[in-house]
Amino acid sequence: MxxxxxxxxxxxxxxxxxxxxxxxxxxLPSFGSDFHPYGDRAVTVATVQRASxxxxxxxxxDQRAVDTLGEEFILFGSVIGTVVLLRPSPEEREIGHPExxxxxxxxxxxxxxxxxVSVLVGCYVIAHGQLSPGGGFQGGVVLATGWHLxxxxxxxxxxxxxxxxxxxxxxxxxxxxxxxxxxxxGLGLGGGFLANMLPTGSLGALLSGGTVPVINAAIGVAVxxxxxxxxxxxxxxxxxxxxxxxxxxx
Amino acid sequence: xxxxxxxVAGWLFLLGCYGMVTSRNLVHTVACLTVTQSAxxxxxxxxxxxxxxxAPVFGDVPVGTRVVDPVVQAxxxxxxxxxxxxxxxLLALTIQIHKRHGTVNPDELRALRN
Numbered sequence: 001m002x003x004x005x006x007x008x009x010x011x012x013x014x015x016x017x018x019x020x021x022x023x024x025x026x027x028l029p030s031f032g033s034d035f036h037p038y039g040d041r042a043v044t045v046a047t048v049q050r051a052s053x054x055x056x057x058x059x060x061x062d063q064r065a066v067d068t069l070g071e072e073f074i075l076f077g078s079v080i081g082t083v084v085l086l087r088p089s090p091e092e093r094e095i096g097h098p099e100x101x102x103x104x105x106x107x108x109x110x111x112x113x114x115x116x117v118s119v120l121v122g123c124y125v126i127a128h129g130q131l132s133p134g135g136g137f138q139g140g141v142v143l144a145t146g147w148h149l150x151x152x153x154x155x156x157x158x159x160x161x162x163x164x165x166x167x168x169x170x171x172x173x174x175x176x177x178x179x180x181x182x183x184x185x186g187l188g189l190g191g192g193f194l195a196n197m198l199p200t201g202s203l204g205a206l207l208s209g210g211t212v213p214v215i216n217a218a219i220g221v222a223v224x225x226x227x228x229x230x231x232x233x234x235x236x237x238x239x240x241x242x243x244x245x246x247x248x249x250x
Numbered sequence: 251x252x253x254x255x256x257x258v259a260g261w262l263f264l265l266g267c268y269g270m271v272t273s274r275n276l277v278h279t280v281a282c283l284t285v286t287q288s289a290x291x292x293x294x295x296x297x298x299x300x301x302x303x304x305a306p307v308f309g310d311v312p313v314g315t316r317v318v319d320p321v322v323q324a325x326x327x328x329x330x331x332x333x334x335x336x337x338x339x340l341l342a343l344t345i346q347i348h349k350r351h352g353t354v355n356p357d358e359l360r361a362l363r364n
Contacts, residue, residue: 003357010271014264025256032301039319047313055306055320071328078335085342132309137331230338237345
């Protein structure tokens with residue numbers, strides 16, 4: 001479709017969409033209303049039955065954990081897709097010694113200092129997913145970001161050497177498999193796939209919410225490995241791979 | 251006025267679509283898709299809002315406090331993760347398109363095909 005045709009089509013459809021959307025929005029419950037029957041039930045189940053102080057985590061990893069399993073496989077599939085799409089093609093070669101960009105000493109120092117801090121924060125966010133805002137997805141991203149402070153500090157080669165891609169792929173697969181295994185365990189012990197079969201503990205304790213912290217840990221590892229793999233694939237494209245006929249500037 | 255937050259979601263959606271329609275660079279197209287998808291975050295969170303209520307985390311507030319709807323917040327979290335992963339795949343595709351065809355302008359790509 002040519003550019004002109006696209007714009008004309010948009011100009012025709014956008015007003016129709018606007019009118020229909022406004023009509024639909026007027027039929028929705030008014031903004032800020034007190035009518036949330038599903039939410040109220042989710043809150044009751046999370047706090048009274050499952051002792052999970054963070055209701056969002058309880059919904060994601062307990063009450064609707066099957067949805068999260070599907071989401072996890074979307075993540076897994078996209079990591080596979082990206083890694084396959086960005087694999088080196090035959091006409092590309094790796095350059096042996098990628099030039100290290102110039103990094104300010106202060107940037108380097110900040111990277112080194114913040115690396116342990118952000119890894120600790122990532123672990124904290126994953127471990128407290130059932131108590132406070134956070135969980136596996138958020139904590140996993142914090143972990144992966146903290147790890148890439150090495151790149152910010154100018155140590156891309158160390159970053160590449162430290163954890164080989166194959167190891168990351170195995171970790172990623174194992175974490176996703178652990179999620180499925182927890183589901184099967186729920187089938188055996190709790191009477192349903194991904195049923196919450198562990199003792200729930202008391203509301204507000206670190207070990208509470210039954211399977212929620214366990215699934216959170218599995219997701220945290222999976223997300224951290226996934227983000228590192230994705231970023232590694234893109235960084236490799238930018239820093240390591242050149243066309244075979246490419247001449248490095250002297 | 252209670253319709254206004256919903257309209258913000260619709261406006262974001264149209265804004266992102268307009269950006270995709272008129273885009274001259276596939277990276278820009280992917281960014282516009284992200285904007286379009288963020289309309290769904292606004293819509294979901296708007297549906298779940300409850301005036302004067304607290305966050306659905308009972309760490310500092312006692313059980314029984316009025317909280318906003320946690321279900322749509324969980325859906326939004328799922329939405330964000332899916333958005334991030336789809337963006338990664340699309341950007342990888344963009345890199346490959348640039349390698350194969352030397353351009354990321356959708357109109358030039360079309361000219362190449364013809």
